[in-house]
Amino acid sequence: MTDLDETPAGARAQDLPGRGLDARLVVDRGTFRLDVSLTVAPGEVVALLGPNGAGKTTALRALAGLVPLTGGHLRLDGAALDRTPPEARPVGVVFQDYLLFPHLSALDNVAFGPRCRGASRTEARAQAAEWLARMGLSGHAGVKPRRLSGGQAQRVALARALAVRPRLLLLDEPLAALDARTRLEVRAQLRRHLAEFEAVAVLVTHDPLDAMVLADRLVVVEHGRVVQEGTPSGIARRPRTDYIARLVGLNLYRGQAAGHTVRLADGPALTTTEDLSGPVFVAFPPSAVTLHRDRPAGSSARNLWRCEVAGLEAHGDQIRVDLTGPLRLTADLTAVAAAELGLHPGAVVWAAVKAAQTHAYPA
Ligand SMILES: Nc1ncnc2c1ncn2[C@@H]1O[C@H](COP(=O)(O)OP(=O)(O)OP(=O)(O)O)[C@@H](O)[C@H]1O
Known part of the structure; x- marks a missing residue:
């Protein structure tokens, strides 16, 4: 039939x-x-x-x-x-x-x-x-x-x-x-x-x-x-x-927006530049994530999380770092920066993302 x-x-x-x-x-x-x-x-x-x-x-x-x-x-x-x-x-x-x-x-x-x-x-x-x-x-x-x-x-x-x-x-x-x-x-x-x-x-x-x-x-x-x-x-x-998101190489999250804050379903809140309400996506490229060995003092980035390195791989002339913590993240950095930070699986780092580098849009 x-x-x-x-x-x-x-x-x-x-x-x-x-x-x-x-x-x-x-x-x-x-x-x-x-x-x-x-x-x-x-x-x-x-x-x-x-x-x-x-x-x-x-x-x-x-x-x-x-x-x-x-x-x-x-x-x-x-x-x-x-x-x-x-x-x-x-x-x-x-x-x-x-x-x-x-x-x-x-x-x-x-x-x-x-x-x-x-x-x-x-x-x-x-x-x-x-x-x-x-x-x-x-x-x-x-x-x-x-x-x-x-x-x-x-x-x-x-x-x-x-x-x-x-x-x-x-x-x-x-x-x-x-x-x-x-x-x-x-x-x-x-x-x-x-x-x-x-x-x-x-x-x-x-x-x-x-x-x-x-x-x-x-x-x-x-x-x-x-x-x-x-x-x-x-x-x-x-x-x-x-x-x-993986195809186009972006970090992507889904959450509820209230003004410039987006609360993720099982994760932290993200600060964005867009002023939205209700269900939204937030995306940002791995290049927007900066990594620090210690908690950066006086950083203007609102989005700051303590993370652990889950994996590292070469990605073009960059090192792509997978991070776990309050949320899953991918960061790109130069080989020199990765060496200076002493990155290895299990290393603890602080990840920061400026609100201006995120992009929120209705889900
Ligand atoms: N002859 C068949 N009999 C039963 N199931 C099939 C048959 N051919 C494909 N399927 C199933 O149909 C689904 C879709 O397969 P399809 O080949 O269309 O996917 P695709 O997107 O083209 O994947 P790929 O990129 O791997 O070719 C799969 O789950 C597959 O197992």
Whole structure:
């Protein structure tokens, strides 16, 4: 039994006006339930971002028609796709490991889509040659996938997905198979291609950098649900879950505000510059935390706690320090400062955060 949304009666009445993607994806997989609503305008790139097992791939597969919806709806440019088989959907997919046909040349891999959709062999190959040229791969048309570099294979996979002129482009962890150096370059190229794409693009990633560079809007999924969505900068400024706060590298707390004081649920009170009341989040970066061996005398910081070092790790050219105490904290400091403080797991330090460096916003 499914509980697909009812569509209005009448001939093709399910084909409602409205361009772009309008979906509510409800999918049951064993005990896991995905329930995610997604609206994306043509020309917009949306990243589904979330931890392992959040349901991102399931959402992508549901959009492609590779797993059936248990409920909800799926409309693209006004047409209902719920019951359209995958091969008949105007959808192009770039799979995580590209899934190029190993026995076909780059050109024939790209020509495959147009051919399947009725183009003659000559026409399909002409279109494929055009797509490869756009990807800067004309010189590799005759090459089999195993002879392509990771970055080239990624571009062939993208050309193959775009060659069917999809109204919905799906990319599953598009950069995951690449090493760090190639990734940087391919990310920049992919961004250019996505910017030129005039229909809906949805990509799935657990890499915040990929999401922030490639997407206009982020939809963060945890436990099968959307927990936050917005522009990359909006989300980075105002994270609403621990997962997102960790991704963007912020300390995040939830509490009750009364004026400039925020009382945390099981912790101390924080002083903030914002004047708010009711449930709020308070966030500040690890760089806003200063550490002292002794209680600083006459410090103007209102937020001062005696903490214990729980762990230390290198983070870029900084040392990232995890602290426990009245609240959990992450602080960044230079290696020199860490040595001067004699930091080691178990060391006791005083942590200070100026109110001006905190940011409070309604929960
Ligand atoms: N074929 C399946 N049968 C039953 N449960 C499944 C199946 N595939 C996935 N799941 C479950 O669905 C949930 C979501 O998995 P999914 O792969 O969509 O997550 P994800 O966000 O893409 O994670 P990852 O980043 O690890 O790929 C997980 O709890 C997983 O165990």
